[in-house]
Amino acid sequence: MxxxxxxxxxxxxxxxxxxxxxxxxxxxxxxxxxxxxxxxxxxxxxxxxxxxxxxxxxxxxxxxxxxxxxxxxxxxxxxxxxxxxxxxxxxxxxxMQIVFQDPYASLNPKLPVNDIVGEPLVIHTKMNRKERERKVAQLLSDVGLQPEHGNRYPHEFSGGQRQRIGIARAIALDxxxxxxxxxxxxxxxxxxxxxxxxxxxxxxxxxxxxxxxxxxxxxxxxxxxxxxxxxxxxxxxxxxxxxxxxxxxxxxxxxxxxxxxxxxxxxxxxxxxxxxxxxxxxxxxxxxxxxxxxxxxxxxxxxxxxxxxxxxxxxxxxxxxxxxxxxxxxxxxxxxxxxxxxx
Ligand SMILES: Nc1ncnc2c1ncn2[C@@H]1O[C@H](COP(=O)(O)OP(=O)(O)O)[C@@H](O)[C@H]1O
Ligand code: SF4
Ligand SMILES: [Mg+2]
CATH class of the missing domain: 3.40.50.300 (P-loop containing nucleotide triphosphate hydrolases)
Structure with missing residues (x-):
């Protein structure tokens, strides 16, 4: 075992x-x-x-x-x-990451989705902007969202989509x-x-x-x-x-x-x-x-x-x-x- x-x-x-x-x-x-x-x-x-x-x-x-x-x-x-x-x-x-119950409260409403999902990459990796953009686009597509919607804000998404954003952020660092x-x-x-x-x-x-x-x-x-x-x-x-x-x-x-x-x-x-x-x-x-x-x-x-x-x-x-x-x-x-x- x-x-x-x-x-x-x-x-x-x-x-x-x-x-x-x-x-x-x-x-x-x-x-x-x-x-x-x-x-x-x-x-x-x-x-x-x-x-x-x-x-x-x-x-x-x-x-x-x-x-x-x-x-x-x-x-x-x-x-x-x-x-x-x-x-x-x-x-x-x-x-070790966490996904919260309430996708409305757990995402910063003032940030576009690209920044929300990319934030852990800024904090924990040395990726440059281009690498980060590519990675965020990949993550959004991995969770079933359209990468071109990454410049939108949380309120523009439905509850299910917001939870997918939370999941993309949680898995950003593998x-x-x-x-x-x-x-x-x-x-x-x-x-x-x-x-x-x-x-x-x-x-x-x-x-x-x-x-x-x-x-x-x-x-x-x-x-x-x-x-x-x-x-x-x-x-x-x-x-x-x-x-x-x-x-x-x-x-x-x-x-x-x-x-x-x-x-x-x-x-x-x-x-x-x-x-x-x-x-x-x-x-x-x-x-x-x-x-x-x-x-x-x-x-x-x-x-x-x-x-x-x-x-x-x-x-x-x-x-x-x-x-x-x-x-x-x-x-x-x-x-x-x-x-x-x-x-
Ligand atoms: N920060 C806190 N301060 C005081 N009591 C808390 C705090 N967080 C949770 N509790 C209390 O701890 C108990 C368990 O809460 P919680 O872990 O949220 O339960 P669950 O997630 O199963 O609904 C509850 O009685 C709750 O009121
Ligand atoms: S109170 Fe009920 S659940 Fe608890 S030990 Fe007794 S029989 Fe089991
Ligand atoms: Mg609870």
């Missing part, structure tokens, strides 16, 4: 909450990411899924040190990223690893497939690894080799895509999955419908033990007392649950509706 490209161990990111007073004392902490561990191999896509507020964006940014991690280790090709000085980090940034933070969530469903196909083609051609962040399973199902499901700052289940979709043992994953329609009419008819009660609790004061217990229909005293570890209950899949769902077990609406849990 070759060494992973990216290795994340026990990554923690907390944000201080400051009081209103003059001294702005820290009054509390948001535990946005509470001990994530996973690997990503070269050329692989790891999907990272969870409801809004589960800490996905914070994790993606912390891995690139756009947010300084509170603790934990991030290795890139075996090198500890958290210990790099700013010069070494600047060099490494060329190889990165090995790209964090895709909900890259199609802000786009019309009709243009999502085009952008997903583009990302897949670029990965095939260039061998980039992706951390593909999404808030539901329907998108990552089509693009991921492996999938990690996050809830309140922790991974609750992680494994091979097929194993996760076919034999997920975690109540939260099963709930997310029940929201995804399936094409096969027979399977669609027998699809589980799991309704989760309530909202995601606050990450300022998360539930004791298993963080999902306040919404879980299988929760017991053990779940409140002890946080479950990730364990392999089915091959190719690690699940953090004291009472995992068996491979042949079907969850019914009646099961989940009985979930009224005392704190």
């Amino acid at each position: 070759s060494e992973p490209l990216v290795e994340v161990s026990d990554l923690v990111k907390t944000f201080p909450i400051k009081g209103d007073g003059f001294l702005q004392r820290v009054v509390d902490q948001v535990q946005a990411v509470s001990g994530l561990s996973f690997d990503i191999a070269a050329g692989e896509t790891l999907g990272l899924v969870g409801e809004s507020g589960s800490g996905k964006s914070t994790a993606g940014r912390a891995i690139l040190r756009l947010h300084e991690p509170t603790s934990g280790s991030i290795k890139f090709e075996g090198r500890e990223v958290t210990e790099l000085d700013s010069k070494a980090m600047q060099e490494l940034r060329q190889r 990165p090995d690893f790209v964090v895709l933070d909900e890259p199609v969530s802000a786009l019309d469903v009709s243009v999502q497939a085009g952008v997903l196909n583009l990302l897949r083609r670029l990965q095939d051609e260039r061998g980039m690894a992706y951390l593909f962040i999404a808030h539901d399973l329907s998108v990552v199902r089509h693009v991921s080799h492996r999938v990690a499901v996050m809830y309140l700052g922790k991974i609750v289940e992680i494994g091979e895509r097929k194993a996760l979709f076919q034999t997920s043992a975690h109540p939260y994953t099963r709930a997310l999955m029940s929201a995804v329609p399936v094409a096969d009419p027979h399977r669609e008819r027998t699809r589980e419908t799991i309704t989760l009660e309530g909202d995601v609790p606050s990450p300022i004061n998360p539930p004791s033990g298993c963080r999902f217990r306040t919404r879980c229909w299988r929760a017991t005293d053990l779940c409140a007392a002890e946080a479950p570890e990730l364990v392999e209950h089915t091959p190719g899949l690690l699940t953090a649950c004291h009472h995992p769902i068996g491979p042949d077990e079907v969850v019914t609406r009646a099961d989940t509706n009985s979930a009224v849990l005392a704190d």
